[in-house]
Amino acid sequence: xxxxxxxxxxxxxxxxxxxxxxxxxxxxxxxxxxxxxxxxxxxxxxxxxxxxxxxxxxxxxxxxxxxxxxxxxxxxxxxxxxxxxxxxxxxxxxxxxxxxxxxxxxxxxxxxxxxxxxxxxxxxxxxxxxxxxxxxxxxxxxxxxxxxxxxxxxxxxxxxxxxxxxxxxxxxxxxxxxxxxxxxxxxxxxxxxxxxxxxxxxxxxxxxxxxxxxxxxxxxxxxxxxxxxxxxxxxxxxxxxxxxxxxxxxxxxxxxxxxxxxxxxxxxxxxxxxxxxxxxxxxxxxxxxxxxxxxxxxxxxxxxxxxxxxxxxxxxxxxxxxxxxxxxxxxxxxxxxxxxxxxxxxxxxxxxxxxxxxxxxxxxxxxxxxxxxxxxxxxxxxxxxxxxxxxxxxxxxxxxxxxxxxxxxxxxxxxxxxxxxxxxxxxxxxxxxxxxxxxxxxxxxxxxxxxxxxxxxxxxxxxxxxxxxxxx
Amino acid sequence: xxxxxxxxxxxxxxxxxxxxxxxxxxxxxxxxxxxxxxxxxxxxxxxxxxxxxxxxxxxxxxxxxxxxxxxxxxxxxxxxxxxxxxxxxxxxxxxxxxxxxxxxxxxxxxxxxxxxxxxxxxxxxxxxxxxxxxxxxxxxxxxxxxxxxxxxxxxxxxxxxxxxxxxxxxxxxxxxxxxxxxxxxxxxxxxxxxxxx
Numbered sequence: 001x002x003x004x005x006x007x008x009x010x011x012x013x014x015x016x017x018x019x020x021x022x023x024x025x026x027x028x029x030x031x032x033x034x035x036x037x038x039x040x041x042x043x044x045x046x047x048x049x050x051x052x053x054x055x056x057x058x059x060x061x062x063x064x065x066x067x068x069x070x071x072x073x074x075x076x077x078x079x080x081x082x083x084x085x086x087x088x089x090x091x092x093x094x095x096x097x098x099x100x101x102x103x104x105x106x107x108x109x110x111x112x113x114x115x116x117x118x119x120x121x122x123x124x125x126x127x128x129x130x131x132x133x134x135x136x137x138x139x140x141x142x143x144x145x146x147x148x149x150x151x152x153x154x155x156x157x158x159x160x161x162x163x164x165x166x167x168x169x170x171x172x173x174x175x176x177x178x179x180x181x182x183x184x185x186x187x188x189x190x191x192x193x194x195x196x197x198x199x200x201x202x203x204x205x206x207x208x209x210x211x212x213x214x215x216x217x218x219x220x221x222x223x224x225x226x227x228x229x230x231x232x233x234x235x236x237x238x239x240x241x242x243x244x245x246x247x248x249x250x251x252x253x254x255x256x257x258x259x260x261x262x263x264x265x266x267x268x269x270x271x272x273x274x275x276x277x278x279x280x281x282x283x284x285x286x287x288x289x290x291x292x293x294x295x296x297x298x299x300x301x302x303x304x305x306x307x308x309x310x311x312x313x314x315x316x317x318x319x320x321x322x323x324x325x326x327x328x329x330x331x332x333x334x335x336x337x338x339x340x341x342x343x344x345x346x347x348x349x350x351x352x353x354x355x356x357x358x359x360x361x362x363x364x365x366x367x368x369x370x371x372x373x374x375x376x377x378x379x380x381x382x383x384x385x386x387x388x389x390x391x392x393x394x395x396x397x398x399x400x401x402x403x404x405x406x407x408x409x410x411x412x413x414x415x416x417x418x419x420x421x422x423x424x425x426x427x428x429x430x431x432x433x434x435x436x437x438x439x440x441x442x443x444x445x446x447x448x449x450x451x452x453x454x455x456x457x458x459x460x461x462x463x464x465x466x467x468x469x470x471x472x
Numbered sequence: 473x474x475x476x477x478x479x480x481x482x483x484x485x486x487x488x489x490x491x492x493x494x495x496x497x498x499x500x501x502x503x504x505x506x507x508x509x510x511x512x513x514x515x516x517x518x519x520x521x522x523x524x525x526x527x528x529x530x531x532x533x534x535x536x537x538x539x540x541x542x543x544x545x546x547x548x549x550x551x552x553x554x555x556x557x558x559x560x561x562x563x564x565x566x567x568x569x570x571x572x573x574x575x576x577x578x579x580x581x582x583x584x585x586x587x588x589x590x591x592x593x594x595x596x597x598x599x600x601x602x603x604x605x606x607x608x609x610x611x612x613x614x615x616x617x618x619x620x621x622x623x624x625x626x627x628x629x630x631x632x633x634x635x636x637x638x639x640x641x642x643x644x645x646x647x648x649x650x651x652x653x654x655x656x657x658x659x660x661x662x663x664x665x666x667x668x669x
Contacts, residue, residue: 017567019638039581040580041582052528054525057503064500242499242503243504310496311492314492314496315544318536318538319545321532
């Protein structure tokens with residue numbers, strides 16, 4: 001009864017166009033008021049307590065670091081390196097854009113951002129090189145979803161907060177599946193390119209590969225700092241995120257100079273500075289650089305570009321956390337009504353084997369993914385699915401990766417597939433055309449979902465290797 | 473009059489954004505400095521974590537109303553789009569009323585909670601301040617939220633707006649990117665002109 005009330009109010013509010021956060025919040029509040037003894041004051045406190053959740057504190061920092069590095073300049077550098085790596089194969093440009101999406105995913109924690117940053121540059125280039133627009137759009141739309149699978153990932157942080165699984169483990173668990181998904185897409189492209197006789201680029205040469213790597217290095221280093229720092233125990237994931245944000249600020253303003261006070265003053269290059277010192281004993285270029293940077297340091301934090309990035313990141317944080325806080329309230333109502341408990345008993349008494357249970361999980365999540373924000377789905381579904389999975393002996397990390405991959409696919413299916421909208425925006429194709437273009441590659445991701453679901457080792461191997469086996 | 477009003481709006485806009493940017497950067501600086509303090513000076517402040525979480529709560533709870541103003545809260549509009557304008561208007565009114573009800577209940581709840589905190593004189597765990605101070609953002613945020621949603625309701629009643637405008641993450645990501653591209657393009661053109669002349 002209570003639950004019917006809760007869900008009916010929630011869905012009604014949702015479809016008449018109330019913001020997701022308010023739909024979740026108001027339905028939970030009304031349920032609490034009508035059916036339980038809790039006071040209104042305790043509900044208000046619950047809302048405040050969400051922001052005292054230490055794990056969730058990582059989200060704003062990850063959003064900020066990716067906001068600093070989401071400029072066209074960083075994307076360009078990653079794309080150049082990717083093209084140099086695989087561009088000379090048949091269908092190379094398409095494979096390179098998958099690779100570039102993987103690189104960018106290691107810098108940013110969101111999917112639509114990856115599609116926009118990489119897609120808006122690569123799709124035009126692919127069409128010029130002789131690919132069809134549909135092919136280009138389909139590839140980008142799909143490989144952009146890797147943004148939430150390859151760490152750092154905001155969706156993973158939300159799952160960790162909902163289930164008290166370690167963020168570090170979950171990030172590590174995302175590495176191998178991310179690489180596999182990327183490789184599967186690339187192999188698919190290679191086969192298609194062989195059949196359809198698609199163009200290839202000339203080989204760039206080892207020197208150019210190294211040069212472009214050096215150029216992209218500072219951006220890619222971000223994921224190195226996060227993962228290395230967490231693995232070595234130097235800092236907690238939340239601190240890692242804060243360090244990443246500061247690092248991204250320094251890199252984007254002082255190294256890459258795509259924004260901020262040094263925007264019009266390009267880097268002279270280490271080589272020129274070094275040769276002038278060694279050969280001519282001339283310290284002038286070095287001194288000029290140092291003076292330039294020292295002068296920029298006090299200005300940089302208050303520069304209008306920095307402020308703009310801060311505001312943009314705040315907007316995303318606020319929007320996301322408002323949803324998360326209310327979804328937490330919703331999950332709290334579910335738990336106090338002992339819904340997860342009831343469902344667990346039903347499922348267990350029905351005698352489901354783990355593999356049938358996982359099929360149900362996949363189908364439920366794929367359907368839910370069509371209608372809601374990934375973070376909200378995770379927060380609502382995790383408290384329900386998690387206890388059942390524990391009873392059936394499924395690894396919590398494994399369940400997390402399954403949920404994340406489902407959320408990925410949810411971004412590619414109408415009506416609420418975010419990646420479809422973004423791709424349609426940057427290519428000018430209609431949603432229907434993009435959906436059709438994405439379909440063959442979506443098939444690859446579905447096969448990938450099966451692999452991840454039924455081979456738990458893919459997800460659990462790396463975290464178990466690095467952190468030792470999880471004790472439950 | 474209108475000019476003055478828009479000027480005032482701009483000042484309020486700037487003040488809101490400035491406050492949000494301040495809260496966010498303070499969060500980053502406090503957390504980052506903790507890592508530095510631990511490794512460089514082998515020390516750290518007990519109150520740092522508590523301060524960060526309070527800043528975070530202020531950022532989000534203060535920012536919700538800003539999000540309403542900027543139409544950045546996500547929602548599902550597929551169903552609403554099936555209706556004609558008057559249908560959308562009625563659905564929108566119901567949605568806004570739901571938002572106002574949400575804000576109202578939480579305002580009442582947070583007021584009640586705050587009153588208790590003051591009455592029993594409870595202090596924060598690590599920071600030497602009474603707990604009602606950081607918690608005061610709850611009623612403040614809710615008052616601002618109600619204010620912004622009433623503005624939306626007023627605009628809908630006077631016919632300036634049909635329904636609730638929901639955030640569109642895809643469009644936002646696009647717009648930001650296109651803005652950057654447009655700015656970069658403008659700079660490039662300027663440079664070319666300079667070289668040309």
